Amino acid sequence: MSAPERIPPRSVTTAELLAKGELTVRGQIREASNAVLLCDVSYEGRTAACVYKPVAGERPLWDFPDGTLAKREVAAYEVSEATGWGLVPVTVERDGPYGEGMCQLWVEPAPGGAELLALVDREEPGEGWKAIGLAEVDEGRTALLVHADDERLRRLAVLDAVINNADRKGGHLLPAEDGRLYGIDHGVTFHTENKLRTLLWGWAGEPLTQEALDVLGRMADTLSPQGPLATRLAELITPAELDATRARVAALLGSGRHPEPSGEWPAIPWPPV
Numbered sequence: 001m002s003a004p005e006r007i008p009p010r011s012v013t014t015a016e017l018l019a020k021g022e023l024t025v026r027g028q029i030r031e032a033s034n035a036v037l038l039c040d041v042s043y044e045g046r047t048a049a050c051v052y053k054p055v056a057g058e059r060p061l062w063d064f065p066d067g068t069l070a071k072r073e074v075a076a077y078e079v080s081e082a083t084g085w086g087l088v089p090v091t092v093e094r095d096g097p098y099g100e101g102m103c104q105l106w107v108e109p110a111p112g113g114a115e116l117l118a119l120v121d122r123e124e125p126g127e128g129w130k131a132i133g134l135a136e137v138d139e140g141r142t143a144l145l146v147h148a149d150d151e152r153l154r155r156l157a158v159l160d161a162v163i164n165n166a167d168r169k170g171g172h173l174l175p176a177e178d179g180r181l182y183g184i185d186h187g188v189t190f191h192t193e194n195k196l197r198t199l200l201w202g203w204a205g206e207p208l209t210q211e212a213l214d215v216l217g218r219m220a221d222t223l224s225p226q227g228p229l230a231t232r233l234a235e236l237i238t239p240a241e242l243d244a245t246r247a248r249v250a251a252l253l254g255s256g257r258h259p260e261p262s263g264e265w266p267a268i269p270w271p272p273v
Contacts (some may be wrong), residue, residue: 006217012046018103019092023052034069034187035059039096041103047192049106053187054098061188063195065237070102071188075236076163076186078244081213082222082229085155089182093236104184106206110177116153117199119143130202133181133268145268147202152181157200158212161259162219162248163189167268169199190237194262196271203258220249 010075021043026148029036035057055068064072070093077091118129121143125131129146136142147153153173157165160168166188174182188195208216220230223246252259261267 006210011127013046014048014090014091015106017041017043017046017048018050018090018105019094021046023050023096023103025052025097027181035098035218037098038102038106049102051106052098052101052250053104054101056098056099056101058187064188064191066241067236068100070100071236072189073102073104073186076159076165076189076231076232078229078236079219080183083155083159085215087156087159087160089184089185107174107176107182107184109174114146116150116173116175116181118146120146124224125202132199132201143232143261145199147199149202150181153200154203154209155212156181156183157198157203157258158208158252159183160198160200161252162198162216162245164191164194164248165189165243166191166195166197166265167269168200170199190241190245192240193265196259196262198265199268201261201267204260206258208256208258210253213253214252216249216253220246221248221254233253249263 014078018041021041025037026040027038029038035054037052039052053070053073055070056203057071062090064217074091076095077088080086089105089107091102094101094103096103119135120126123144125144126147128149130149132145132147134142135145163186165186167185172183172185174184175227176182199267219229221227230242233245
């Protein structure tokens with residue numbers, strides 16, 4: 001008599017781990033303006049480090065009165081996944097030790113990773129770099145702030161334009177050991193007004209890549225009223241914010257170019273890192 005077929009154990013996905021696992025708080029990231037808790041999460045034999053941001057620890061923002069920062073973080077992840085670029089670590093909504101919030105997989109930055117931002121004492125950025133603007137480094141002295149002419153950053157610039165990111169700082173860029181680049185901290189996104197504020201202005205006004213145009217075209221379909229992305233975002237942001245997201249995608253497709261600073265809102269976040 002033959003032995004019964006052995007069924008291998010089911011693999012737990014990262015999303016399941018974050019959404020269903022037991023959270024154990026290990027500490028707090030003090031530099032953050034809202035409550036950010038570093039945790040371990042465990043589920044069915046799998047454990048990982050993660051960040052848990054409870055809604056109860058959010059500081060209300062006068063210009064983002066609707067919804068929660070946690071839901072906006074999850075919405076940014078959903079849009080990132082729709083691009084296929086995987087630019088945001090896995091992020092879920094869940095209940096936790098301090099109530100409802102978001103939980104995001106911890107990404108350990110690669111030691112000695114590629115330099116993405118720099119200050120240079122010249123008027124032009126140099127080969128392999130894109131100019132952001134002048135920055136005051138000492139009293140009466142300025143330097144040119146530049147970012148790498150990196151395809152990963154360029155994709156992130158497109159994502160930021162779609163989600164209307166009002167706070168893309170250098171500290172929100174995480175190059176991982178596997179060569180991927182992640183963006184984090186997306187609580188101030190999806191506003192109905194143009195609030196794009198970023199360090200990634202190096203491609204402003206330049207034509208979008210064909211890859212970006214293809215991604216935006218597919219996204220326009222998934223953002224249609226019955227589309228899967230629209231259905232998911234409707235659970236996270238307001239109807240007006242969802243309409244504004246559709247309009248931003250349509251505008252990018254219509255112009256075929258990276259957006260430029262509007263002049264109605266500070267273009268670069270402060271502090272930049």
